[in-house]
């Protein structure tokens with residue numbers, strides 16, 4: 001596990017990947033705010049209609065949505081309505097059910113990643129473009145693939161944690177939780 | 182309704198209960214219907230999700246979430262709340278009323294309820310908890326009040342309704358205002374009841390002169406904040422900007438006030454504000470993405486249509502049908518977000534509405550209050566889940582107060598709105614002179 | 617077989633009636649072998665999304681406009697003043713007409729078969745303020761008019777007609793008109809103005825700037841795979857609906873304009889000379905600026921068809 005501990009290659013890569021996600025979020029948020037403001041400034045102060053700018057702003061926002069969703073999976077902040085800990089008191093049963101939940105989430109997220117990948121491939125092949133800027137839409141569709149596969153990746157980690165926990169090891173769980181904080 | 186659909190709904194409930202993250206419950210339910218149904222390729226579902234989430238109207242939401250994040254980082258929002266607190270805070274449970282009133286004011290800035298949750302939740306939940314309110318209650322109150330943002334103009338839900346039904350959006354905007362005021366009253370009343378036994382710390386009692394002076398001081402400190410809804414509403418209603426543009430103006434305004442004037446947002450905080458707002462937005466939008474997919478499949482499987490057929494086979498009595506329509510909308514609101522619910526229910530119910538001779542503007546208020554309520558009615562309760570996330574609490578603690586507000590505030594207002602048309606038609610008649 | 621037909625029409629519109637009529641005729645002519653379920657009001661997505669679904673077969677049929685998402689040349693379908701009245705529209709858009717041929721062959725490459733058309737009406741502009749000189753194509757009107765996202769051709773047109781042009785997405789149009797972000801909207805027709813903007817419209821100008829033509833379309837692979845009987849049942853039903861609609865479309869425009877007048881809206885219609893003035897302003901001044909939107913080849917064809 002030495003690669004995963006601080007200083008290891010994997011760890012450096014991991015830190016860089018998180019930084020990159022944050023960077024995309026900050027950049028896109030700043031981007032669409034500035035774009036919408038530019039539209040107002042152009043209309044009222046420069047008396048020039050700036051066409052297609054809202055379209056670009058919206059597409060930047062879509063990147064925010066999916067990378068933000070992925071970061072949410074990393075932070076484990078996706079909305080969940082679990083009533084399980086109210087009804088299940090037995091630790092072992094809880095562990096098994098937890099594993100089932102993690103497994104379902106993993107399978108579904110992988111399946112959805114495949115769906116959006118298929119859509120991206122279709123988009124690359126058929127080249128639909130945006131109405132205003134005539135920009136190929138695969139630049140935007142790619143956000144779904146990046147976002148959902150990252151989500152699937154984090155759900156895989158959580159699944160692995162649940163398996164090792166059930167096997168009696170807490171090392172993986174500690175690594176993952178230390179990392180979130 | 183086909184057996185597959187019934188199994189699918191049970192599957193959805195099951196996955197929600199065992200704690201699969203909600204977006205992936207929707208995804209799983211969509212996957213099940215897709216696999217058991219007769220569909221050519223999954224691309225159309227991805228396209229549906231993508232197109233809905235990339236709508237320009239929704240762009241106002243991340244912008245208003247940014248506003249909320251900025252407002253809660255700096256002292257701007259806190260000053261606003263302080264001012265309201267100096268007025269209501271001396272009452273026991275008064276901070277709860279502050280939530281309700283400030284959310285309603287915030288609703289006049291925002292077209293989406295989720296931005297109200299974002300802005301109000303981040304500011305108010307920690308403050309309520311600090312004063313001894315139960316965290317679950319605090320989050321529930323914020324979530325339930327946030328629906329006010331959908332009922333007080335501007336409202337994206339009313340725009341969608343007006344567009345589908347071909348009704349004046351100006352009139353639709355005005356229709357749910359009186360019901361919203363009624364809701365505020367009932368929320369405040371229940372707030373006093375529910376907070377009775379909480380260990381709430383009251384600010385020390387002071388004389389009337391001191392209290393008025395305090396209101397004046399807090400008011401001055403809050404001026405730059407109080408100007409904000411004014412700027413936004415003037416931009417929108419004065420014809421200067423679209424709601425999305427007004428939201429961007431709000432972001433820039435909040436930044437100027439926080440970073441340059443008050444100097445209480447250090448520049449390095451902007452990095453955190455950016456990715457934190459981005460994550461909040463992302464978590465909600467991934468939910469919308471999969472909810473749209475599932476709603477689309479339900480439409481294709483004619484789920485809502487079979488429900489309407491069922492309605493009409495039961496009775497032809499006006500009152501009974503209105504009640505049934507409300508029950509149908511409540512059920513729809515339980516399994517869907519308000520946007521999808523509106524898109525599905527409006528075209529289906531309009532023929533029934535016309536047959537019953539109900540004014541479409543009146544129906545705007547009925548459907549608005551009803552599907553707004555659906556947003557906090559489990560199992561599919563995006564605002565409730567969002568409130569839990571923003572309030573950093575679990576859902577269980579929120580359920581009881583939410584249920585009380587639904588049963589004893591929303592339901593009575595819903596019934597009044599349904600059976601007293603003047604409640605929703607008075608204002609549009611007064612302002613716009615509609616028939 | 618059971619098919620889905622998706623439209624953007626409101627449940628109480630004439631076009632929705634038409635789609636139901638089509639479904640009924642198909643059932644009748646195919647002796648019940650083909651059942652079509654109509655999904656109105658964008659229930660299965662907006663026009664670009666539904667078109668995409670028809671190319672893949674996820675939705676079998678649609679009635680609507682053709683989006684330029686996959687081929688920019690489809691902008692020709694709403695090219696300003698490609699036709700200037702119903703007579704020219706009948707020639708261009710009926711099966712065998714040049715516009716019908718161009719559109720059908722482009723969408724065929726995308727896997728979509730055009731069966732026939734549905735005439736929605738002639739285009740015009742709805743305004744919340746009165747135009748100072750509505751009948752003068754060279755006047756400066758001093759108003760902000762909205763075009764739809766992607767309406768590059770109409771942007772140039774309206775700028776030439778003396779307006780400031782702003783792009784506003786459909787969902788925000790009403791609010792924008794109400795608050796004054798825009799003073800008018802181009803791209804609609806009398807029916808759309810009645811159903812969506814009547815209460816805020818002060819003046820409606822029947823520019824005839826474009827002919828709002830919708831197509832009855834089916835997934836090509838599905839259509840090609842049908843038995844001969846089913847093929848002709850579907851084809852005949854589509855043509856029958858088209859033939860029932862076209863003769864009444866102009867009268868329908870008239871009736872909706874009357875509704876506008878009754879509601880106190882000033883309705884401006886052009887006499888023949890004025891219409892000619894607008895059309896030739898568009899064709900001579902605007903077309904050279906926007907010809908790239910449809911490409912050299914189609915532009916040459918368009919001019920040839922009009923004898924220019």
Ligand code: NA
Pocket residue numbers: 288289290291292293329330331332333334335336
């Ligand atoms: Na609002």
Ligand code: NA
Pocket residue numbers: 514515516517554555556557558559560561562563
């Ligand atoms: Na709900």
